């Protein structure tokens with residue numbers, strides 16, 4: 433069974449649908465109960481199984497108890513996909529401590545709490561997959577995103593550390609760094625930015641959420657059993 437955060441829309445929705453198609457029971461986590469119920473209905477319509485768990489990842493204690501109740505419900509957890517993310521952009525000189533903290537809480541601190549919570553049941557099973565969605569911004573930085581870039585870079589160090597601490601227990605940890613993917617998060621950037629990005633991406637287009645989901649599907653599979661501590665870039669060649 434798999435837990436997916438940020439499952440209500442965008443990349444998390446696509447990951448949830450894909451893992452369900454792969455045969456996983458999927459526990460869907462986000463704040464918007466109605467949107468989660470729609471994803472659950474889509475999964476069930478396609479013959480899969482999913483459950484909805486409303487949780488705000490700003491509060492890591494709430495996330496921990498949500499995961500604990502999911503593990504109790506299903507008796508195991510095979511895959512954790514830390515996908516939920518948010519931005520609160522602004523140039524550093526104008527960025528408040530609150531803007532910094534809330535982006536770090538959701539994009540980095542919750543991921544630490546989530547991985548720590550699933551580690552014990554995964555160790556008992558001697559099998560587990562932790563997959564953290566970072567960003568090319570975490571690898572290269574981006575003006576106006578000091579908080580987001582710091583959180584996403586932090587995920588790279590966290591993922592590599594988990595790989596080293598838990599590899600001997602049969603647990604792998606990997607990160608995926610998407611470039612520009614067509615979701616609500618990039619919709620706000622506008623047409624001019626899109627045209628300019630598409631001009632610089634070797635594949636000449638934004639990526640689709642399903643293309644990130646396919647990478648998650650592979651990393652969650654038996655076939656990826658010897659891959660750990662890696663950052664897989666899914667960006668149409670933008671940073672190559």
Ligand code: NAP
Nearest residue numbers: 438440442443462463464488489516517567612613615617
């Ligand atoms: P999105 O469309 O904005 O969706 C964000 C998801 O995160 C939603 O399901 C949202 O659910 C959830 N979320 C946000 N804040 C939350 C909170 N406090 N508690 C619980 N859930 C929360 O974003 P996306 O484009 O799919 O991005 C998914 C991941 O990919 C993020 O980590 C993002 O940083 C990363 N990424 C995206 C791109 C891109 O181009 N789109 C590029 C690089 C990396 P609710 O609103 O229902 O809570």
